[in-house]
Amino acid sequence: MLHTRESLTVDEQLVATRGRCNFRQYIPSKPGKYGLKIFWCCDSNTAYPLNGEVYPGRQHGAAPAAKDANRIRNLVNRLVHPWINTGRTITTDNYFTGAELAEDLLGVQTTLVGTIRRNKKEIPRELQPDNNRSQYSSIFCFDRQLTLVSYIPKKGHVVILLSSLHHDQAIDDEQKKKPEIILYYNNTKGGVDRMDQMVKTYSCKRKINRWPMTFFNIVDVGAIAAFLVWIKKNPKWNEKRQHRRRLFLMQLGYDLVETHVDRRRQQSQALQKNVRIALQTIGQTITTPQPDAVSTTRVKRRCQLCPRQRDRKVITHCMSCDIPCCPDHHKIICTTCYETFLE
Structure with a gap:
């Protein structure tokens, strides 16, 4: 039986965008093909996002990728650094895997399992493709602690x-x-891919060519992390429902805006028609003021927001704080209450 509970997956995510950006990448094997590349370290079992790093492209003056052998190795070390010396196993694909990286991780009590490219210098010729080898055959090579x-x-x-x-x-x-190496790799390689699949199922992103809006992906990833923590602490919550994550996201979104909805509902006279309809759609009760709420029989008083020397007398009052104010400082509520409302 393969134990994958202590395994982490390091892989890449391409957040699709067609916007003009200096570090936009082109990966033809991805569905979106163009986008911003983010390297992630996720839990292999739950796909919980642990650490991420945006790839900004090759910087000016940096060495070419073919000559910068330490770039990928340093990237993996940064991603998994918080979990070194804990006995974890890192699963990577052939973009990251190398003998030097495996030896670096062994020095911090961390093991590595991953596919490796055939053009690596550490691969013996006997392991390369050979038409004389039979199907389902395996050749093992051992070198100290590496296999x-x-x-x-x-x-x-x-x-x-x-x-x-x-x-x-x-x-x-x-x-x-x-x-067993291949079976272990197949069971643990999908941590980042499952997280990316969950992001694409329910997302707050919109179709737009402005590349900074691509980073709404962070909101989606954070919502996934929140859902996984919630399910871990409340395993029986809607356990018979097949769309638990959708229910969670709906409740999470409502909880995030509940404070702002209550604040706007208290200023019902200042609500626009479409905002009022939206609040009523989600079940909020809004009391509409009576037409005589603004009294026209009051004694004229000096506007408290105008300079005293202006001495402007009015009968209109703010619907919120009930101070007398002239038309220059009053629509439905006074300018002071309006600025407080916007804060």
């Missing part, structure tokens, strides 16, 4: 993985003879 495995899923194709967690030739899948 390489070359597996043939179909004729002429090879999958190579690096692991500092496994140290034997264990094969669990008897039908396709898959090594």
Whole structure:
């Protein structure tokens, strides 16, 4: 049985946008193809987002990616740094995996499992594709605390993985003879992908070409984290409903605006028609003032918002604080109450 509870996944997310941006990326394998790239470290089991870093593109004066061998290694070390020396296992794809990274993580009591590109210099020639090898065959290579495995899923194709967690030739899948390293990788590689899928299911983003609006993705990711924490603490909450996350997001959105709704509802005379309809749609009760609420039989008094030397007498009063105020300082409520309302 594979234990994945202590595994973390490091992968990339492409937040789609067509806006003009200096660090917009093009990844043809992604659905959106164009967008901003964010590297994430997520829990492999729950897809809980733990740490993220936006890729700003190659900076001016920096070394080319092919010559900057330490760039990706330093990126992974930054993403997983809060969880080093805790016995965790990091699962990565071939963009991140390397022998130097695995050795760095072993120095902080952290293991690594991931696919590795075939053009890496540390891969022996015997592990490369060979048409003479039979299907479902595996070749293992051991070097101190690192293990390489070359597996043939179909004729002429090879999958190579690096692991500092496994140290034997264990094969669990008897039908396709898959090594335990591959099965562990398949069970833990989807942490970031599941988080990205959840973001695309329910999102607050809108179709717009302004690239700064792309960072509404952070709100979506934060809502996922809040939902996972809530379910962890309240596992029986709507447990029989299949759309628990949608119900949670609806309640979360209402709780976030409840304070502002109550404040606006108290100033019902200043509400525009569409705002009043929106409040009534969500079940808010709004009391409409009577036509005689603004008395016209009052004695004229001096406007308290005009200079005293102006000595302007009026009969209109603010509907909120009931002070006399002239038309220059009064529509429905006085300018002072209006500024307080906007704060």
